[in-house]
Amino acid sequence: MTFSILMYDRETGCYAAAAATGSLCVGGWVLRGDIESGLVASQGTAPSTFWRDDVLRRMYDGALAHAAVDQVTGGDAGRGHRQLLALDCNGGTAGFTGAQSVGYADHIAEQDLAIAGNMLAGRQVLTAMRETARGEFATPSDRMLAVLDAAAAAGGDARGLLSAALLVLSPDRPPLDLRIDHSDDPLPALRALCLRAHRAPYYDWLTEVPVLKDRHRAVLPDAS
Known part of the structure; x- marks a missing residue:
C-alpha cells in the first residue's frame, strides 16, 4: 500500500522524509516529524496514528528509536496489520513490520536511514530506495524526490500511486511539508x-520566520 523513507544528514543536521501510496492522503496519515525529536512513519493495512504520535513524543523525551518502537508496538493486539519506522535525533533508527502485512512487506533500519513498504511489487523496491538514498544530491528535497521516483520505477505500490508527500526539517530553515x-x-x-x-516570493519569506537556530527571527525594520 505504501513506501516511505526517513533520513538524517549528520553534516547539516537536516531530517528528511518522503512517502507515496496507492491510496489518499499519505502525508496526513503516515509522516510526522519534529526537529527536536526526529521522524516517524506509520503505515500498513490498519495504520495507527497513535503509534506515530506516541513514538514521536517518546523520542522528544529522550527515548532512542528502537526503545520507542518496542514500547509502542509491544502492547498492541492489532500490531500484525501495522508497519512503523522511527528515526531519533541521534540518527538511530528502528522499524516494525507486522506479520499480517500485505506482501511484499518489509523494512530496512540502518544508522541515519530507515525505509519501509507494504503491498509492494517486491524487495527490489526497498533496494532501489536504499541505493538511491545513498547517492549525491544538491538538496534533501532532491534526494527524497529521487528516492520516490526510484521506488516507482522498481515497481512501487502494486496498485499504482494516488498520493505522495515530502517533509524536510532543518535547523536553519523552516519546515518544508508538502x-x-x-x-x-x-x-x-x-x-x-x-x-x-523554492521560488520567490514564498522562498524569500522563509528567511524571515523562526528556525531552531534563531527562534526569534522576524522581519527586521528598515535601518534607512
Whole structure:
C-alpha cells in the first residue's frame, strides 16, 4: 500500500522524509516529524496514528528509536496489520513490520536511514530506495524526490500511486511539508510543488520566520 523513507544528514543536521501510496492522503496519515525529536512513519493495512504520535513524543523525551518502537508496538493486539519506522535525533533508527502485512512487506533500519513498504511489487523496491538514498544530491528535497521516483520505477505500490508527500526539517530553515493528497500522477505533481516552494516570493519569506537556530527571527525594520 505504501513506501516511505526517513533520513538524517549528520553534516547539516537536516531530517528528511518522503512517502507515496496507492491510496489518499499519505502525508496526513503516515509522516510526522519534529526537529527536536526526529521522524516517524506509520503505515500498513490498519495504520495507527497513535503509534506515530506516541513514538514521536517518546523520542522528544529522550527515548532512542528502537526503545520507542518496542514500547509502542509491544502492547498492541492489532500490531500484525501495522508497519512503523522511527528515526531519533541521534540518527538511530528502528522499524516494525507486522506479520499480517500485505506482501511484499518489509523494512530496512540502518544508522541515519530507515525505509519501509507494504503491498509492494517486491524487495527490489526497498533496494532501489536504499541505493538511491545513498547517492549525491544538491538538496534533501532532491534526494527524497529521487528516492520516490526510484521506488516507482522498481515497481512501487502494486496498485499504482494516488498520493505522495515530502517533509524536510532543518535547523536553519523552516519546515518544508508538502503533500499531494490525490492525483493520477502524484510524483511529478509533488516535484512541481517543491519547485514552486523554492521560488520567490514564498522562498524569500522563509528567511524571515523562526528556525531552531534563531527562534526569534522576524522581519527586521528598515535601518534607512
